[in-house]
Amino acid sequence: MANEPARILMGNQACAEGALAAGCSFYAGYPITPSSEIMETLADRLPREGKVFVQMEDEIGSICAVIGASWAGAKAMTATAGPGLSLMMEGLGYAAFTETPCVIVDVQRAGPATGQATRIGSGDILQVRFGMHGDVCPIALSPGSVQEMYDLTIRAFNLAERYRVPVFLMADEGVGHLRESVFLHKNFTIENRVRDTSRPPFGSDDPAGVPPMPVFGDGADLMITGSTHDERGFRKVDDPEPHRRLVERINRKILDHASDIVEVDERFMDDAEVAVVAYGFTGRSALAAVKALRRDGKRVGLVRLKTLWPFPQAEMVRLDGRVRRVVVPEMNRGQVAMLVRAEMNADVVSLSQTDGEVIEPDAIAAKVREVLP
Amino acid sequence: MTRALEHWLRVKSSTFCPGCGHGILLGAVVRALDELAIDRRNLLFVSGIGCAAWIPSPHIKADTLHTLHGRAVAYATGAKLFNPRLTTLVVSGDGDLTSIGGNHLIHAARRNLGITVICANNQIYGMTGGQTASTTPVGALTATAPAGNAWPPFDLVKLVLGAGGRYVARWPVSRPRPLISSIQKGIQSGQFAFIEAVSPCPTQFGRRNRVDDVTDLYRRMDEDCIDAAEAERLSPEERAGKIIIGEFGDV
Numbered sequence: 001m002a003n004e005p006a007r008i009l010m011g012n013q014a015c016a017e018g019a020l021a022a023g024c025s026f027y028a029g030y031p032i033t034p035s036s037e038i039m040e041t042l043a044d045r046l047p048r049e050g051k052v053f054v055q056m057e058d059e060i061g062s063i064c065a066v067i068g069a070s071w072a073g074a075k076a077m078t079a080t081a082g083p084g085l086s087l088m089m090e091g092l093g094y095a096a097f098t099e100t101p102c103v104i105v106d107v108q109r110a111g112p113a114t115g116q117a118t119r120i121g122s123g124d125i126l127q128v129r130f131g132m133h134g135d136v137c138p139i140a141l142s143p144g145s146v147q148e149m150y151d152l153t154i155r156a157f158n159l160a161e162r163y164r165v166p167v168f169l170m171a172d173e174g175v176g177h178l179r180e181s182v183f184l185h186k187n188f189t190i191e192n193r194v195r196d197t198s199r200p201p202f203g204s205d206d207p208a209g210v211p212p213m214p215v216f217g218d219g220a221d222l223m224i225t226g227s228t229h230d231e232r233g234f235r236k237v238d239d240p241e242p243h244r245r246l247v248e249r250i251n252r253k254i255l256d257h258a259s260d261i262v263e264v265d266e267r268f269m270d271d272a273e274v275a276v277v278a279y280g281f282t283g284r285s286a287l288a289a290v291k292a293l294r295r296d297g298k299r300v301g302l303v304r305l306k307t308l309w310p311f312p313q314a315e316m317v318r319l320d321g322r323v324r325r326v327v328v329p330e331m332n333r334g335q336v337a338m339l340v341r342a343e344m345n346a347d348v349v350s351l352s353q354t355d356g357e358v359i360e361p362d363a364i365a366a367k368v369r370e371v372l373p
Numbered sequence: 374m375t376r377a378l379e380h381w382l383r384v385k386s387s388t389f390c391p392g393c394g395h396g397i398l399l400g401a402v403v404r405a406l407d408e409l410a411i412d413r414r415n416l417l418f419v420s421g422i423g424c425a426a427w428i429p430s431p432h433i434k435a436d437t438l439h440t441l442h443g444r445a446v447a448y449a450t451g452a453k454l455f456n457p458r459l460t461t462l463v464v465s466g467d468g469d470l471t472s473i474g475g476n477h478l479i480h481a482a483r484r485n486l487g488i489t490v491i492c493a494n495n496q497i498y499g500m501t502g503g504q505t506a507s508t509t510p511v512g513a514l515t516a517t518a519p520a521g522n523a524w525p526p527f528d529l530v531k532l533v534l535g536a537g538g539r540y541v542a543r544w545p546v547s548r549p550r551p552l553i554s555s556i557q558k559g560i561q562s563g564q565f566a567f568i569e570a571v572s573p574c575p576t577q578f579g580r581r582n583r584v585d586d587v588t589d590l591y592r593r594m595d596e597d598c599i600d601a602a603e604a605e606r607l608s609p610e611e612r613a614g615k616i617i618i619g620e621f622g623d624v
Binding site for chain 1 (some may be wrong): 383414415418419430431434435436437438439440441445447448449450451452453455456458459476477480563
């Protein structure tokens with residue numbers, strides 16, 4: 001990695017570079033601020049590599065085209081922001097239920113509704129987990145730098161292929177439009193779905209297993225449906241057992257492998273009495289705040305969540321025994337603070353900011369000083 | 374369907390109601406493909422939600438993608454653009470393709486995406502229980518228009534032609550031979566092709582509109598179907614309620 005020349009790129013451009021590096025071969029999307037640079041970069045680059053780019057008529061069409069392309073064998077992605085994500089919800093549930101690998105980048109802006117299209121927010125964290133009807137369990141990653149826009153986009157593609165699941169990159173306007181140095185390295189492996197036609201594509205002997213995924217043209221006579229289906233794809237719309245089995249497996253294949261998926265980045269945590277739990281662009285302010293507090297001799301550390309879903313439950317339970325208080329700064333009404341609180345006996349203090357502005361390090365440091373023992 | 378075509382079928386039973394036109398359409402699709410000696414390995418069916426979406430899935434033994442309500446054409450867009458070798462047929466209903474899914478249909482026509490869309494038009498929502506569609510005739514009785522439908526239906530041929538569809542045809546299922554020919558012509562054109570198959574629904578449309586005899590429903594439909602030349606000779610009053618059948622477009 002150190003041997004690669006650094007480049008200065010915008011986060012959204014680094015995301016597009018990560019997609020190309022990971023083998024993205026299909027992009028369908030609809031323009032929306034603040035994500036459009038991802039689409040514009042791939043509109044230029046994908047066709048030049050003999051791959052497919054299409055601007056669809058809306059975000060509903062975009063996610064559906066992504067799913068169709070994925071079953072045709074593509075590593076497919078789209079990028080959007082809150083309003084587009086809301087439109088995609090039905091298709092995302094379909095992708096989860098049919099176990100379709102795909103990557104969705106959500107460059108979050110200040111919502112709800114149209115909100116402030118050019119301002120920052122992180123209000124979509126619960127939506128990607130609970131916005132779809134029924135119980136589905138996607139994977140969501142949270143980049144905190146331009147480098148992570150590159151690295152986590154690659155990881156998103158790999159996790160999508162490994163688990164046959166939609167994977168969200170929960171970026172925000174801050175990391176999306178930030179320009180800083182990035183290494184477009186090749187220090188990663190590329191994972192691909194198993195295109196085995198000899199085993200059923202929608203079932204597994206392992207109740208948390210990931211079945212193989214042949215694609216159109218492989219001769220598998222695929223039968224894909226968003227209705228409840230058996231392991232070969234036949235609709236089972238009345239029987240309780242196939243429904244229970246499928247719903248449980250698509251959730252368990254993620255939850256039972258949380259330790260393989262979840263990544264957190266700990267800083268100054270060895271002797272910390274207070275932990276700041278942060279993610280996305282706010283993780284940068286949180287690190288600056290922790291460093292400032294350390295200079296004052298305060299025993300404060302940072303736990304930065306690089307994975308939001310499956311939620312780092314085990315990591316939070318472990319943290320509970322180590323610190324007395326936790327501060328969760330975030331650009332919403334305390335969405336992740338609520339999740340952290342559910343895992344802890346320690347006091348969890350939410351620092352909520354909903355004004356479309358970045359949370360400044362001083363605001364986080366002040367909140368930590370309030371709660372220091 | 375003759376036994377010689379059974380190798381096209383994944384299941385040998387059907388959930389369609391007695392008198393439904395969709396079984397005839399299924400037979401027409403399979404015959405069209407069989408006569409073309411199509412490469413089944415690279416054949417893809419995409420459908421949405423509703424009775425007509427069940428024509429390919431699970432019946433036809435090929436790759437089938439049964440999608441969300443209204444979105445079949447968008448799914449097909451992704452698959453076809455990524456793998457242009459896939460002979461891609463969308464088979465779905467009028468409500469699915471032209472009401473909830475109308476936007477995807479007109480944009481695929483605009484792009485001249487090389488797929489064949491077969492719209493089984495029964496003029497009503499069948500599976501959900503007989504509600505008004507964007508294709509229901511004025512005055513027809515439905516579960517959501519108990520006093521008769523107030524708004525005029527889409528003319529699907531004009532809609533798709535207006536959006537840029539290259540090959541457009543309309544036939545009732547009671548005339549399977551031209552229907553089969555149009556499906557073949559659409560596939561072979563390699564362009565965006567739209568074929569409307571007028572397919573009666575005795576259970577919902579017939580029952581609610583007091584056409585209790587299935588043969589009566591088919592006879593009335595067939596009598597309503599006239600070609601463009603014949604329509605030219607009629608006064609606007611005489612033309613009302615007629616279904617203009619034939620081939621349209623540039624191909």
